[in-house]
Amino acid sequence: QITLKESGPTLVKPTQTLTLTCTFSGFSLSTSGVGVGWIRQPPGKALEWLALIYWNDDKRYSPSLKSRLTITKDTSKNQVVLTMTNMDPVDTATYYCAHTTDYGDYGFDYWGQGTLVTVSS
Amino acid sequence: QSVLTQPPSASGTPGQRVTISCSGSSSNIGSNYVYWYQQLPGTAPKLLIYRNNQRPSGVPDRFSGSKSGTSASLAISGLRSEDEADYYCAAWDDSLPWVFGGGTKLTVL
Numbered sequence: 719q720i721t722l723k724e725s726g727p728t729l730v731k732p733t734q735t736l737t738l739t740c741t742f743s744g745f746s747l748s749t750s751g752v753g754v755g756w757i758r759q760p761p762g763k764a765l766e767w768l769a770l771i772y773w774n775d776d777k778r779y780s781p782s783l784k785s786r787l788t789i790t791k792d793t794s795k796n797q798v799v800l801t802m803t804n805m806d807p808v809d810t811a812t813y814y815c816a817h818t819t820d821y822g823d824y825g826f827d828y829w830g831q832g833t834l835v836t837v838s839s
Numbered sequence: 840q841s842v843l844t845q846p847p848s849a850s851g852t853p854g855q856r857v858t859i860s861c862s863g864s865s866s867n868i869g870s871n872y873v874y875w876y877q878q879l880p881g882t883a884p885k886l887l888i889y890r891n892n893q894r895p896s897g898v899p900d901r902f903s904g905s906k907s908g909t910s911a912s913l914a915i916s917g918l919r920s921e922d923e924a925d926y927y928c929a930a931w932d933d934s935l936p937w938v939f940g941g942g943t944k945l946t947v948l
Binding site: 755757764765766767770778779780781814822823824825826827829830831832 | 841
């Protein structure tokens with residue numbers, strides 16, 4: 719059974735760096751083709767893909783946010799960490815991590831419950 | 840402004856068939872698979888369709904996906920009240936990795 723859960727601060731101040739952790743179970747990020755991605759959703763708005771890391775440490779980022787994002791994995795801890803620098807109120811959103819396999823061919827088939835991050839002073 | 844274009848809303852009565860469109864370009868839908876996600880109120884998205892028209896285990900066959908050129912559609916037949924949700928299309932883009940549509944809010948009248 720695959721599960722993912724996001725954790726991190728619920729409130730950050732403008733200009734601060736956000737660090738989110740996705741802790742998962744039921745799969746290994748050392749298995750060929752497996753990846754974990756981050757997707758966010760501002761309140762009442764659409765989904766926006768942010769970043770993705772594959773089993774072989776191949777990393778992909780949204781071009782519009784690439785300069786602010788870093789995604790890493792710790793295979794031994796079954797965790798993926800996303801950092802986003804220089805947070806702004808427009809970054810207020812629910813942040814989801816999600817599992818994919820076969821290099822994304824099967825889509826994001828398992829999602830975490832999401833964590834709401836509010837950016838405010 | 841989402842890369843993939845969806846109608847903001849759709850509606851139907853119980854038992855009806857409704858379709859939701861998703862328009863893209865040659866760099867995303869035109870050359871890659873399309874995916875559909877269902878998001879019930881207050882919950883995380885759920886994968887509904889992958890690889891244009893494949894259903895994950897557990898998704899009813901009332902849901903079907905299709906793709907033609909740079910557009911795709913999600914069809915829901917035998918509409919039920921529990922289908923009321925937001926629906927998002929997504930695709931891999933040759934330049935942007937993953938892109939999502941703006942979402943369609945489906946109302947069951």
